[in-house]
Amino acid sequence: MTDSAVGAPSPLVQLLTPEGERVEHPEYAFDPDAETLRGLYRDLVLVRRVDTEATALQRQGELGIWASLLGQEAAQIGSGRALMPQDYVFPTYREHGVAWCRDVDPVTLLGLYRGVNLGGWDPSAHNFHLYTIVIGAQTLHATGYAMGVQRDGAVGTGDDGRDTAVIAYFGDGATAQGDVNESFVYASVYNAPVVFFCQNNQWAISEPNERQTRIPLYQRARGFGFPGVRVDGNDVLAVYAVTKAALDRARRGEGPTFIEAFTYRMGAHTTSDDPTRYRISAEVEEWKHKDPIARVTALLSRGGLADQGFFDDVERDADDLAAHVRQECLAMRDPDPDDMFKFVYREPHPLVAQERAWFADYSASFGGAGGVEPAAATADGGAR
Amino acid sequence: MSQTTIAKAINAGLRAAMENDPKVLIMGEDVGKLGGVFRVTDGLQKDFGEDRVIDTPLAESGIVGTAIGLALRGYRPVCEIQFDGFIYPAYDQIVSQLAKMGNRSRGAISLPVVVRVPFGGGIGAVEHHSESPEAYFAHTAGLRVVACANPADAYWMIQQAIGSDDPVLFFEPKRRYWEKGELDEGAGAQLGLDKARVARAGEDVTVAAYGPMVKTALDAAAAAEPEGTSLEVVDLRTLSPLDLETLEASVQRTRRLVVVHEAPMFLGLGAEIAARITERCFYALEAPVLRVGGFHAPYPASRLEEEYLPDLDRVLDAVDRALAY
Numbered sequence: 001m002t003d004s005a006v007g008a009p010s011p012l013v014q015l016l017t018p019e020g021e022r023v024e025h026p027e028y029a030f031d032p033d034a035e036t037l038r039g040l041y042r043d044l045v046l047v048r049r050v051d052t053e054a055t056a057l058q059r060q061g062e063l064g065i066w067a068s069l070l071g072q073e074a075a076q077i078g079s080g081r082a083l084m085p086q087d088y089v090f091p092t093y094r095e096h097g098v099a100w101c102r103d104v105d106p107v108t109l110l111g112l113y114r115g116v117n118l119g120g121w122d123p124s125a126h127n128f129h130l131y132t133i134v135i136g137a138q139t140l141h142a143t144g145y146a147m148g149v150q151r152d153g154a155v156g157t158g159d160d161g162r163d164t165a166v167i168a169y170f171g172d173g174a175t176a177q178g179d180v181n182e183s184f185v186y187a188s189v190y191n192a193p194v195v196f197f198c199q200n201n202q203w204a205i206s207e208p209n210e211r212q213t214r215i216p217l218y219q220r221a222r223g224f225g226f227p228g229v230r231v232d233g234n235d236v237l238a239v240y241a242v243t244k245a246a247l248d249r250a251r252r253g254e255g256p257t258f259i260e261a262f263t264y265r266m267g268a269h270t271t272s273d274d275p276t277r278y279r280i281s282a283e284v285e286e287w288k289h290k291d292p293i294a295r296v297t298a299l300l301s302r303g304g305l306a307d308q309g310f311f312d313d314v315e316r317d318a319d320d321l322a323a324h325v326r327q328e329c330l331a332m333r334d335p336d337p338d339d340m341f342k343f344v345y346r347e348p349h350p351l352v353a354q355e356r357a358w359f360a361d362y363s364a365s366f367g368g369a370g371g372v373e374p375a376a377a378t379a380d381g382g383a384r
Numbered sequence: 385m386s387q388t389t390i391a392k393a394i395n396a397g398l399r400a401a402m403e404n405d406p407k408v409l410i411m412g413e414d415v416g417k418l419g420g421v422f423r424v425t426d427g428l429q430k431d432f433g434e435d436r437v438i439d440t441p442l443a444e445s446g447i448v449g450t451a452i453g454l455a456l457r458g459y460r461p462v463c464e465i466q467f468d469g470f471i472y473p474a475y476d477q478i479v480s481q482l483a484k485m486g487n488r489s490r491g492a493i494s495l496p497v498v499v500r501v502p503f504g505g506g507i508g509a510v511e512h513h514s515e516s517p518e519a520y521f522a523h524t525a526g527l528r529v530v531a532c533a534n535p536a537d538a539y540w541m542i543q544q545a546i547g548s549d550d551p552v553l554f555f556e557p558k559r560r561y562w563e564k565g566e567l568d569e570g571a572g573a574q575l576g577l578d579k580a581r582v583a584r585a586g587e588d589v590t591v592a593a594y595g596p597m598v599k600t601a602l603d604a605a606a607a608a609e610p611e612g613t614s615l616e617v618v619d620l621r622t623l624s625p626l627d628l629e630t631l632e633a634s635v636q637r638t639r640r641l642v643v644v645h646e647a648p649m650f651l652g653l654g655a656e657i658a659a660r661i662t663e664r665c666f667y668a669l670e671a672p673v674l675r676v677g678g679f680h681a682p683y684p685a686s687r688l689e690e691e692y693l694p695d696l697d698r699v700l701d702a703v704d705r706a707l708a709y
Contacts, residue, residue, distance in 0.1 A: 118488040129456070130488055134480050140446055141481070144453020151409075151435055151459070179477070182446035189441060343491040344525050346549040350578075350625045352525070 011218070011230050012262060015237040018290045020298025022237075030241035034305040040236050041296045041306070042314050043077045047097040048293065049318035050106040053325050054096075054113070058271040062329055063113045067094045071234070071266030074292030075199050077101065078239025079261070082247055083167065084160070086127070088149075090142035090168045093131040094199075098169065102128035106321070107328040116332050135170070136177030139196065142168035143183045146192035146250075155193045156253030163251035166194045167243075173204025175220065176212045184224040184256075193250035195243065196221075196258045199233060201265035206278040221258035233263030234292040264290070337363065385568045391561040393535035394424050394500075396569070397542035398462065402432050408546055409454060411438040411447055412464030412500075421466055422502055422561055444474040448499060452481055455495045460546055467558075468503040469512025475520070482551045483526030494549045498542070503531075504596040504646045505693055506559035508686045515683055516595075516647035521553045522624040522656075529624040530577060531555040533598035535565040537581075537621065540573040548577060555623075557596035580627035582634060586616035589703050590634040592657060593644040594620040597694060601644055604699040613703065623653055631657070632664050639670040640706040644694055649677035671709035674702045 013028055032040070051069050058066040069076060076097025083089065083101065091098055096109055104126050111120035112131060119130035132138035146166040149155060154164040174180050175198060187194050200217055202209055213220070221228025231242040239261055246257035264287040268275050300306040341356035388396070402408045410425055410432075416439040419426030429437035440447050444465060451461035465471045471478075478499065485493050505514030522529045528550050532538040538556070545552040575581055583598060584605050593601040598619045605615035616634050620626065635641045641661055643654035658673035676694045684692050 117490065120490070122492040123456075123489065124492065130485070130493075132481075134476060137449065137477065137481055140449025140477065141453040141456060143446075144450030144455075145457050146453070147450060148454045148457025148459050151454075152457070178443075178473075179445055179449060182441070182443040182449070185441050185443060186446050186450055339490075343487045343489075345528075346486065346491070346494050348578075349528075350628075352625075 011216070012232050013229060013238045013242055014232040014235050015241060016235045016295050016299060018234070018295050020295045020302060022299070025238070025241075028238065028241040028245060030237045030244070032237070037296070037300060038306055038310060040077060040081065040240075041293070041300060042317065043081070043097070043100065044073045044236065044293045044296060045314050046318050046321055047077065047100050048073050049322050050100070050325055051096060053322040054110060055267070055271060057110070057326065057329055058113070063110060063271075064115045065270050065272055066113050067270045068267035069094055069096050071264045071287065071292070072199055072201055073097055074236035075233035075239055075261040075263050078236040079167065079197055079243040079259075082240050082243040084165070084247070084251075086154075086161065086164045087247065088127045088129070088142075088145055088164070088166045090129045090138040090145070090166070091131055092135075092138065092169050092171065092174075093133050094171075095131070095169050099128060102126040104128055106325050110325070110329050111332065114329065114332055116335050136174035136180040139168045139170055139174070139180045139183035140186070142166045142194050143187045143192050146187065146194040147190055149193055150190070155251060164193065165247040165250035166192075167197050167247065168194060169197050169199065171204065172198065172200040172202065172209055172212055172217060173207065174198070175217055184221070184226075184258075187256040188225045191253070191255040193253065194256050195246045195250055196256060197243065197261065198259065199261045199263055201263050203265050203269070203275070203279065205269040205273060206275075208279075216260070218258060218260035226256045226258065228258040228260065230260045230262055233261030234290045234295070236292060236296060385566055387564050388535045388567045389562050389564055390532065390535050390538045390557065391422055391424050393539040393567055394532075394542050394556065395426055395428070396567075397539040398425065398428060399431075400569075401462075401543050401546040402428065402436065405460060405546075407459045409436050409438060409459050409461045410464070411440050411451060411461055413440060413442055413447075413466050415439060415464050420464055422558065424500075424502075424556070424561075425464065444470055445477050448474040448477040448482060448497070451497045452477065452485070452495055455497050456493065460496045460498075462498040462500060462546060464500045466502075467513045468501055468515040468517055471499075471501055471517060474499075478521065478527070478553075479524050483524045486550075487526060495551050496546070496549050497551045498545045498554050499552070500542075500554045500556060502558035502561070503555045504557055504559060505683060505689050506596065508689070510686070511683070514686075514689065516645065516678065518553070518555055518623055519647055519652050522653060526551065527624060528552045528577070528622070529555070530622045531557065531595035532621070533557060533560070533583075533595055533619050534563075535567045536574075537619075539567055539569065541577060541621070544573060544577040552577075555595055560596050560599060563599065575621070578622050578625055578627060580618055580620045580622065580630040582616060582630070583619040584615070584617040586614040586638070588614045588638060589640040589642060589706050590616045590618060590631070590638045591642045591644060591699060591703070592618045592620055592631055594623065594653075595646075597644045597646060600694065600696060601699060604696045604703070607696055608700060608703065613707070615703065626657065626660070628660055628664065631661060635661055635665045636668050639665075639668050641669075641673045642676060642699065642702045642706055643673065644676045644699055646678050646693055648680050649675045650680050652677055671706040674706050676702045
């Protein structure tokens with residue numbers, strides 16, 4: 001891959017138009033068979049359905065907040081499916097689609113939004129790091145992890161099962177952060193095997209791209225000394241192709257790549273946000289025509305690659321998954337208060353031990369007569 | 385047994401840790417060929433290579449942030465922050481990530497990262513080169529915070545810090561780097577990383593200090609002795625956790641405590657120690673716990689630092705006040 005896209009008249013890499021037409025690109029190709037295409041469609045539909053269900057759960061008071069991925073499904077599934085098992089992912093808090101590709105049960109993602117934990121999965125079991133809420137901080141973790149991969153000799157060996165790439169997700173707003181810019185410098189000077197995957201969804205809460213950058217984001221990469229490419233973030237095929245090329249490049253030991261997945265945040269920043277205060281509905285309407293799922297539906301239907309039975313099956317799978325997410329969400333219990341103290345340190349810390357013991361005694365002093373009750377004892381699981 | 389300096393003892397401790405564990409890395413600004421601006425990492429890159437002794441870009445958040453990533457991959461990075469006042473660009477990575485990620489993961493992640501910080505004043509430097517930011521980090525759950533005060537502790541404590549599965553902020557008394565003391569590398573560590581030490585036994589007043597102020601406290605004790613005042617000096621060594629047992633045992637005997645640090649007194653370690661020792665020793669105390677420290681003013685221009693910094697006389701003044709109750 002080169003950064004030849006910089007300055008080119010039409011830099012957006014696209015392999016599937018919003019109308020569902022396949023188009024060629026001089027540098028990137030991806031010609032999945034029908035089964036693979038159907039798999040991608042299924043991924044897109046299921047993660048959107050999880051997202052819709054989670055938003056509903058928040059509206060019903062079961063989640064404190066939810067960060068919707070609506071509109072960004074292709075950017076996340078296309079990049080997530082390009083990963084090898086040994087690759088390592090550093091997400092923000094919105095990468096529910098990438099989590100899906102890393103076999104993280106969507107229910108697990110809800111824990112932090114329900115407030116029962118701060119991130120409930122074992123990162124090393126999925127090579128998918130915990131969600132990071134401070135904007136951009138994870139790009140440095142990804143770069144450091146990639147520096148470790150280099151020291152382990154897990155790049156450039158030619159062994160597909162060993163060579164490892166790292167991918168850092170972040171948004172357009174994060175590109176203004178110091179940590180993100182520092183991570184570009186570190187990755188560049190050490191030639192670290194990391195892919196910087198920016199989902200430019202046009203809005204950083206209420207602030208448009210114009211408040212983050214004076215140039216197209218992908219052009220930033222050139223100044224740091226590595227290639228940048230802008231891809232249609234709503235085109236799952238193009239995202240897959242561009243991400244796979246960047247990951248392969250990293251695995252070969254050729255260093256970092258910046259990918260700008262040009263997409264749109266169809267929903268609010270989070271369920272606490274009100275986008276009607278800062279953006280016009282015509283813009284949202286325009287992006288509806290670029291929907292990442294509709295174009296795959298059109299491709300599958302028009303090409304005779306899937307019949308109605310397939311679409312019905314996926315719909316049924318989505319219903320089942322949504323029911324699973326809802327049921328398991330409602331079953332999530334409040335954590336044991338003792339959890340506050342258990343994981344602060346790995347090794348003994350007398351102050352934490354003392355406060356932990358004090359709080360246990362204090363709680364116990366109320367007995368069962370009101371006041372602090374163990375969560376497990378409440379009839380509804382202590383959820384509210 | 386040999387005489388060595390604190391700087392050379394840390395260097396030897398780092399070398400021993402790197403020899404014992406190939407996952408130990410050193411990273412920071414100018415730590416390679418130069419050996420660090422204080423020469424604490426002198427010769428290590430030559431012997432262990434550029435992959436293990438890493439000269440980093442001049443970006444402190446990047447140093448700590450990438451160290452976290454390296455630790456996630458199984459490494460044990462030792463970061464050098466060149467001067468105390470340069471740690472603030474890394475503050476978010478230290479406080480929001482390094483300290484909290486283990487807890488966030490419910491113990492699935494451990495981050496054995498050491499952040500070395502030359503701290504304190506007395507070297508005639510320009511602004512940002514003489515600060516004592518330890519309280520910011522001791523205030524943050526998830527971090528261990530320690531300070532060495534002599535070559536033997538420097539040698540053993542740096543190795544214990546590297547061996548810890550918790551992140552450790554390791555404060556080094558920069559103006560004492562060249563102070564000599566005994567080091568017996570064959571003796572083994574005499575104390576755990578979580579223990580204070582009675583540096584000088586005494587009867588009348590306990591003086592608690594850490595880092596560069598331990599020597600000041602010992603000098604004060606030596607000066608007080610001919611006047612008939614016997615000071616017990618406790619080198620706290622660890623600021624999080626605090627070893628209150630060792631300190632309490634001393635105060636129960638002397639019934640008086642003076643806490644000394646270079647950092648400003650307001651909301652400093654001394655305030656926390658005063659509150660906790662008062663709670664534990666309320667009926668034994670003959671005087672309120674007194675503090676000697678920096679003022680609630682930015683660290684001054686270096687021609688004023690002797691006025692700003694606690695010295696032997698300020699310690700003895702507090703001792704006199706404690707004895708006057």
